[in-house]
Amino acid sequence: MAPPPPQSHRSPSPSQPSGKSEVSDLKSQLRQLAGSRAPGADDSKRDLFKKVISNMTIGIDVSSLFGEMVMCSATSDIVLKKMCYLYVGNYAKGNPDLALLTINFLQRDCKDEDPMIRGLALRSLCSLRVANLVEYLVGPLGSGLKDNNSYVRMVAVIGVLKLYHISTSTCIDADFPATLKHLLLNDPDTQVVANCLSALQEIWTLESSTSEEAARERETLLSKPVVYYLLNRVLIIVAVICLPKEKGGLGIRDIKNFNLTLLGKWRWNLFHHQGELWARVLDSKYGGWRNLDEDRRGSNESFWWQDLRSMFQPLQEGNWFQNEISWKVGFGARVRFWEDWWKDVGVLLMLKHPRLYLISCQQEQFVQQMGRFSDAGWEWSFQWRRSLFDAEIDVADRFLGDTEGISIHPDRQDKWVWKGDSSGNYSVGSAYKLLLGDSMDENQDGVFNELWNLKIPSKASFLLGD
16 A cells, blocks of 8 residues: 655745734734834834735734734825725724724824825725714814815715715715715816715715705706806816916817917918929919918818818907018018008008008009119009098108118018017917917916825826826
8 A cells, every 4th residue: 555645844924924923923023113213114114014914815814913003004104004004994894893993093194294194094984884983084074075185085075975875864964965065066176076976966866765955956966057067167177287287287288279280380381382382282272371361262172271261360460370470571572561461560551541541552462563673772652543632641641651661672582470489480389389378377376286296196196197
């Protein structure tokens, strides 16, 4: 008869206590480190906490370490706090007596200077779900809903829903639904608003079966005015996140304004590259850059050309593109004397001198057609439909004053100069900054700058776009 095979003996993992003695060793080590501020103490605590959490997750009872774990959590180290909250939540649910021991230290952490610790402590406190501890939740939840940090408010809103399921009467008596309604309509953070909407919908749906007031509140929550109000707030938030980071936004490009700047690049290139093949094709089909300023529309215009035209009409002072370009007149072969913004007088000549424009025989003519070169240089040659009246003499004098000092160069081409860039050339970046100028000035309080600098958990940070 063959002898039985030898049995393999597995040595216990050094991180797993094989008996009560090793749990006692962990307990003594934790007790020695409790309250210690020596250099490296937090690192030692982390190693011990990792061992405790590891053994807890594989089913080994380490509940006897409860007191020592709580004492060692008196630190500002976020990692230690998280592991302690995980440990406390695991054992407090099944042991109300142990849960009672955690109340003081969790309530203390709910008042910590660090908003992430406040949020984590409040979440752990609400996760205990012990009926005889609900009286200790009302105070921290009320403070959390009024906290100046959005992450803490977001956690507090979910905590109110948890309190409702633990003790409905306590939640209603504390008037938490009314507080959530106020946050829903006024809180600047989208996640807080979303959590309020979800929590109120669940609370009022459950309450509507026994309360007519709750049923009315639920109907109001889903009504068009509330939905439109929230949509308008979303549009405001979108405008804010499109601000540059130095102005408190996320630096996300505003699609509408960015599209405008790209269309502006097309118009710039149409003017400055008329000799190229693509520009000649567009000129032949649609009339080129000059057609963009006119009201005439062709039946065969593409959607792109219609968009390009609509971005720059009507030609008026509110035209952002026109306001940022100035003409550098060469020979004047491309500049209309009356109808173009070529003269730096603040307004079109046709609008500044409307009476003279009406009697002019040279409407829609270019600068080079308004005069001629002589031995003395350039001379204007204005032509009128009739002789000027005495009352128009002063107007004519002012008009001649506006045309004095203009140099016409027969060897130069007419150019546009972009005032938004030091190089004088149009760029999408400079145009985009120009279009965002008004929005950037509206956010001067620095609230959003503070928001990005807050220490919050990675999940909440992702939601905020950090």
